[in-house]
Amino acid sequence: MYDAFLLLSFGGPEHPDEVLPFLHNVTRGRGVPPERLAEVAEHYLRFGGVSPINEQCRELVAAIRADFAANALDLPVYWGNRNWRPMLADTLAQMRDHGIERAVALATSAYGSYSSCRQYLQDISSARAAVGPRAPLVDKLRHFHDHPGFVEPFADAVTAALSTLDATQHETTRLVFTAHSIPVAMAETAGPTGGRYEAQLRETGRLVAERGAPGLAWDLVWQSRSGAPHVPWLEPDVNDHLETLAKEGVTQVVVSPIGFVSDHLEVLWDLDEEAAATARRLGLGFARAGTPGADPRFVAMVRDLVLERMAPGGRERTALGRLEHWDVCASNCCPPPVRSNREGTR
Known part of the structure; x- marks a missing residue:
């Protein structure tokens, strides 16, 4: 074939x-x-x-x-x-x-x-x-x-990152998953995949947390927003969320960029530079978990x-999650958003 x-x-x-x-x-x-x-x-x-x-x-x-x-x-x-x-x-x-x-x-x-x-x-x-x-x-x-080959490397990376933080502060440690923010209109598009992006990310977060940091509270937040200020994008931004966590008494965070398959520049800049600097300013312990890479x-x-x-006639799908799935996208899946003429860079 x-x-x-x-x-x-x-x-x-x-x-x-x-x-x-x-x-x-x-x-x-x-x-x-x-x-x-x-x-x-x-x-x-x-x-x-x-x-x-x-x-x-x-x-x-x-x-x-x-x-x-x-x-x-x-x-x-x-x-x-x-x-x-x-x-x-x-x-x-x-x-x-x-x-x-x-x-x-x-x-x-x-x-x-x-x-x-x-x-x-x-x-x-x-x-x-x-x-x-x-x-x-x-x-x-x-x-x-939700494939094990995607989830398990993230889970091991979360475990490794958590081990670098102070174990005596486990009760005030939070696991923070990040992904690339997208316009709300794109995230909430109509059709068979409406809301699919955030739902899939939350399922990945759950699967990674259960394996990499069982019992630890976790959140899904966003990074790399680039659109015009008047265009609503998914929130909160990871830096704003760190501010909120510090006010709530959280003392340490493990940040896991589950929206990405490798440690490319958006991970290095938005998390290792900007989010790490925000955590230092707030007095938060900070550890960034790795991505699958190779x-x-x-x-x-x-x-x-x-x-x-x-496989002739298809075969059973390898998956850990529970969301509905399909092998080939329908013609009306994920339509393009209506862009303003000042939309920003990804």
Whole structure:
């Protein structure tokens, strides 16, 4: 049924000169003010103008290739990005030249919403149109928010982070899960996936907390908001939430970015820089839990999802959660939001 595997990701700059061109790709058509782009560019330049996401994708691609080979899954592995090299259209052109006709793809987002799911389907369609009539067909794999290979690395990371804090303050310690904020209109879209993004994240949070910090109180909050102030986005922001927790008598926090599959720049800046600084100012103990990255369990999950899709007549879904699920998104899932002409950058 398939003759290749494709990893789909967001992309990121790898040199200071690439930062602004990359951000222009991300925000094209959204009317983002130049001052907002300059502000976000500074975040990248603080890290030498290099986002770690591309190197993390290279590590994941190498791990997937090794796992496929070790388990006799004979699929070549390709990688293409939404916003920076290797661009998806270039990757599909390469696949076409290699004789690939149909690929199965994993997007580096576990959840359902326009930006984390539907937009990747649109990216595939646009890239295929750019490549032309012989462009490979590409089928996107399902959401994986409750797959053990996604949940268990987070749970172990939470346990490890918790062990670095003062055990005598366990009663006043809180587990804080974070994910990328999105416009409320996007989160509450009508149709079969209405409210799916937050519901899936809450289920992931529950599954991770039960395994990584049983009995510890936890919250789901948001980070990386970037839209215009008049556009409602999911709240509270993680920094505002830390303020609230400190007033409630919480003395320590473990922050786990369950909305992300790797420690890319939004995790490093929004949590390791800004949230950690907020915690220091408030006198809160702070530990940030890691993400799956190229954890062998996450890599094995990729293979499991591919085999699940390839099985004749389908097979039982590997899942820990209880939410309704589907293998292929309906045509009306996760419609795009109505954007203002001052919508910000993701």
